[in-house]
Amino acid sequence: MTLFRQIILVFTLFFLVMLAVVLAINFSESRAYIEEKLYTNAQNTASTLAVTMSQSDGDVTKMSVIADAVFDTGYYRRIALEDMRGRLIFEKSRKSRPAVPAWFLSLVKLDIPRAYAQVSAGWRPLGMLEVVPDTTVSVEYLYTLFKKIVGVFAVSALVGVLIIALLLRMILRPLRTMESQAEGVLQNRFILNRQLPKTLELKRVTEAINALVERMEQMHEKLVEETRRVRELEYRDALTGLYNRRFFLVRYDEYLKAQDSRAAGVVVGLRLCNTAEANKRAGFDSVNRLIAAVAEAAKEKGATVEEAVAARISGVEMALLLPGLDIDRGEALAEEILHRCRKILDGNAEAGPVLYLALAVVPYDPVTPKEKFFSTLDVALNAAASQNRDAVRALRYEEGLPTRKSTWRQLISRAIEEKALVPKLTDIFTEKGGEVSATLRFDLPDGEGGLIPYRVYGPTMAELGLFADYARYLFDYLLGRDDLQCGRVFVEMPMAYLDTTHHFDELLGAARKLRRRGRSLVVALGQGDLLRKGGDAAEVVADELRKKGVGLAVVRFDADTEMLQLLHRVRPGYVKMDVAQFLDMGDGLRNSLLLLLKSVGATLLIGGVSSPEELERLEKCGEGFVVV
Template sequence: MSLLRRLWVSVVVAMTVVLVGAFAVSLFTARSYFEQQLTAQASDGAVSLALSMSQQSKDVATMELLVTALFDGGHYRQIRFTDPSGRVLVERIQDDTAEGVPGWLVALVPMEARPGQALVSDGWRQVGKVSVVAARSYAYRSLWRGALQLGSVMLAIGLFWAMAVSMLLRWVRRPLDEMAEQAEAIGAGQFRVIEEPRVIELQSMARALNRMSERIRALFSEQAGRIARLRDEGSHDGGTGLLNRAAFNGELRRVLSDPDVAPGGCLAVLRIADLVVLNQKLGRARTDEWLAAVAEALQDGLEAGDDVALGRLGGAEFGVLVPGMSLADGRAMLERLCSAVTALDLEVDAAHRLHLDAAAVAYRRDDTPGELMARVDSALMRAEAEGGIVAEPGGSPLPIPVPGAEGWREMLEGALARHEFTLTSYPVLTSEGGLVHREYMLRLPTAGAVLTAGQFMPAAVRVGLAAACDLEALRLGIARLGESSEPIAINVAPRSLIETDFLDGLDILLATAGTGASRIAVEVSERGLDASLAGLEALAEVLARHGAHLGIEHFGRQLAALPRLYALRLAYLKLDGSFVASLHENPGHQRLVKAIVDVAHGLEVAVYAEQVHTAEEWAAASVLGVSGMTGPEASRRLAAA
């Protein structure tokens, strides 16, 4: 279902709820009014009849005459005259069925008409009691007529509103369709300019597309700028600049399935519960400005880290994903972020105080995104009910084989000296299923488990052994060249590129590979590169000298760097898995991937997709021009071949 159709449906549903609610309130208010009137009618009739009886002779015939006169002259269901002992002397009863009124209305809106009672006396002596119950049939008929009139008015209002919303959405959709056609034309090499729409919210977007269309004809760098804007539109929240919910979910899926990421961490959610009050008190514009300030405060409160993901999940709900963080540190982080948000200078009024709810859960790699989000939602509900911050542990704690930096140093140095490291491979296949190369990643067997690079490489970087570990991976990879004719790719840490010893060691290893070096690709993660691409140029020179290839993995943040990467003779780039997640269902990411592929192909750079989990994602990436796939789906297809 398209976004505009969902908006139309949501407006219609909201209007229906409002109208039905107003109708129900009016109906039950009318019922209350009629019940009061029936009670008053019964009380007045009882008092009037008792007064008349008290002034007449007290024989039964006279009493019956007076009861009959009142019963025949008014809308009463029952009139009863009893003596002081409770014995019925005179009673008149009639059917109280409201003709022309549907039975469901009577069942849905029952009326309780309380009887009116009065005493009949002879001087100072009580001679009996009168009980009068008003008839409800007239009230039901009046209620039914009012309901029909009110329902007709509300139905007319609802139909008029639905027509108005439909016309408004068609008016908005026309410039959106024009902009979509313009984007497709740009992808096809046709650079046209569209007229700016009269919709104020869309004018800036159309203006940006026009400028992009004019500039893209001249420079590849302008193409990269267009891609960056598409990425922001598809992956970032327009009001805060943070990741939107879809992009945040993509990051969550990536860290749960990427073997090079820490095998566990912390997922936290912070919710500001008073967004409706803020909108009412401050206005939409100032509330949006304040939410942007909240996003900035959250970003400032997070410690720098390549894999930290901060997103706006909707409304005033923000998510933080930190691989490798313990639950205790996650709770401390939430306390720090809550304090930063509370410290913002926000004046509403004395009656409405800002209320924050926050929860953190620990996760492991074997968790699924859906289960993890359900757990954090449950923890957040607990936080709302209990107050404060809720921290919920996951399953068994993450294995940490050696505590402390010195312990890590001793373990890694020993493993390097004894050549205990091994390699594990993941296939990269063409869209037709042929092998592009095998991507090899370093593993460290221990007594308790086999550690992935995501577990030991952060410690290796901290103790200065990252370059030594990467050279060991290259040595093992070159040894594989003699066992098979398949091309290989080796991952190296960006930190190693700025160490002279690493480049010298790489030069020596590639020289020992001889002609087999042409089947080697060295991959560097974009996440660890700075804006200047420090060390990448020197790495490219060493690789080119031996005929080896350069690849960039986890690509998608530094789109403007494509022309500079081309100058470094980049062989391929691998799209970050967050852009591939549910690619077949995300038009924004489809446009982004298509644009990246077009620019990369223009630069003669191959594009591969990471973390392809399903056949649908595989098919969508293939249609968009992605020439290679890796991930669980690639492993399944290779095993089935």
């Protein structure tokens, strides 16, 4: 029972008791007064009538007429004259019919007084006159008084309830704010109540809650900062700020096993040549500054590609891992990097003239062994460096897939229209509740009996603006399949799809229909998409999905510093990380990350597990994650 209801209950009981007391006192006093007044009036009337009748010389008719005049006033129930022997001479009487409820008559019982006076003719007594007053007017008066008292009390009670409601609303407002603060802490939203209540007790409690929230916020920020610091120590190069070789290898392995566009692309290698001579001319510090500036320029150019990774491989070598990029676009980007870095080198009059840049562009894919890829990259860099001047060397190969966008558009559109896409459930896992979850994708028929994985055609489909058609195809498939053996379905979507209002509404409508069938939908967004969206906008999207009962998952998660800070705002239900990076983490970083994800209510999904050895190592890492 709420505090308001408890107070109203006590208030109502108090008012009822007060009403009963007031009615009892009032009716007791009023009844005594009325009874006394009725008797006095009846006695005065009896005495007056007796004197008047005594002047009638015993004429019964005259005495009856005199009695009629008084009886017709309506204030008397009975007027009767009896002789001295008790025989009735005449009687005037009526029944009392007051206009009040029967229950009130039974509640209010007036003692009806009787007045007597002697009628005589000279000195000779004629008889005794009896006068009984009528209580109708008195009872109706008491009933009117009762209604007025009850009405006054009812109005007073209503006003009292309104006043109590307003007072409670004012008093409990800080408590509602405290409730919001507590709920916010559970969701890592730290709200401070700047408007302290005037009530001293509530003011103290509010100050204590504010201090607790500030402390929790500091602890959360410390946890994020500690996770970020450990990650920087493990994966960041101190001089350039790029990732190190260790991180590059982890992400390269992750991309090769990915079920999306990251599985194929190009790597742009960069080598700063002739640094020994430059060190002699300009000094180590000057050359180090040039290396840092070249690294920053290469990183900025590579950032134009989604999910790109920039790393320092060795002292003078850097690499850009560019998923989803073909060899032509990779070579064009390498030329842009070369021109940008050349300007930086020319800005140093001592070291610039002797330094030159060697760039290599090498494609990667899941088919090419890692050892062969890196040896090929090294050969290409050596070939570019052997020219003793700025040079770009690209290694081309044929993929056997469509190269023209028009061909891709025709192939994808036809498959959607003909409902020829082949469904594929991946990343299947079961949580503690027993509900089966899986990611739904579709392979694309190539027209020659083969299938093109989603990871290959997906980026091109999004670039061609066909994802909305693909999403409708996916929703129709889900709504038409009651035999799908999973209760929660993950669907990867680009943020650009959610940015369109009618597409977002289509998603919510499909999710609502799926819930009616006992199945839930989880939207999987890439970490890069969320970071590009920005904190405020990403939080709005996440909140809207959550309100409509649609889950949110962050895929391609790598514990990036910006993403760690964004986690408490978007509060995803799931975060997916590749097994290679998770196992490569040190214990300190891994434990901090698991603690941080637990604090925001996110379940960590570990994907890409392909060997018993990896499963064995994951078992040694303890709990706090789910292998998919």
